[in-house]
Amino acid sequence: MGAMGAELCLRVEAGLLLFLAPRDRHDELRVSYDGVSSLGHVVESVGVPLPEVGSLLAGGRGVTPAYRPRDGEVVDVREMTRPQPVPTSRFLLDVHLGTLARRLRLVGVDTAYENDLDDDTLIERANAERRVLLTQDRGLLRRRMLWLGAYVRGARPEEQFDDVLGRFAPPLAPWSRCTACNGLLVPAHKDEVETGLRPGTRRSYDTFARCRTCDQVYWRGAHASRLQSIVERAERVVMTAAAE
Structure with missing residues (x-):
């Protein structure tokens, strides 16, 4: 009683x-x-x-x-102390964190994301693949079946990006993953990909990479400087977190 x-x-x-x-x-x-x-x-x-x-x-x-x-x-x-020790630097993001997923992939963090997974499927996949589930759904984090999860702080993608990198300090490998599907990128010869390129791209660029999983083609285009600034921001945040 x-x-x-x-x-x-x-x-x-x-x-x-x-x-x-x-x-x-x-x-x-x-x-x-x-x-x-x-x-x-x-x-x-x-x-x-x-x-x-x-x-x-x-x-x-x-x-x-x-x-x-x-x-x-x-x-x-x-x-939780930061950086938080975790058994894996593999993550699964819920449906509301698509921009964060693309940014994490840009810096080479293994990040699974689909925009149509319900809560039960998210938990099943996180458990089966041993991924840390990142979410802003507090109820989801309270589910007893979930092996490991974390609440993402911040309303803007920049804040969320800094929060995740500062909390886990994952190893970074910029430009190594497909931002569309999370597959690994491999170098591609221009003659292998040029049939799918616009004429201006064929004339202006010679260095390409292709996703092993979905065949998406990448090159350092007009947005390269903006993306590079995101990479440099990530490296600073992780370096600072790891030094604490």
């Missing part, structure tokens, strides 16, 4: 406050407690997905999400 009138004091670290309702974004949050639920359940009930939690301390002691706290206990909810 649960304890009547039991209460916990949660001290949620600043980086996790965005998950709380605006009225609850205080240094200390007092929540009612039934005396039987796990600490992980309590933390998620106030809005913080467990994949975003780096550690839990109850009375200053490290505990697991399965821990059952005592009435009146003070619990520190700390955010």
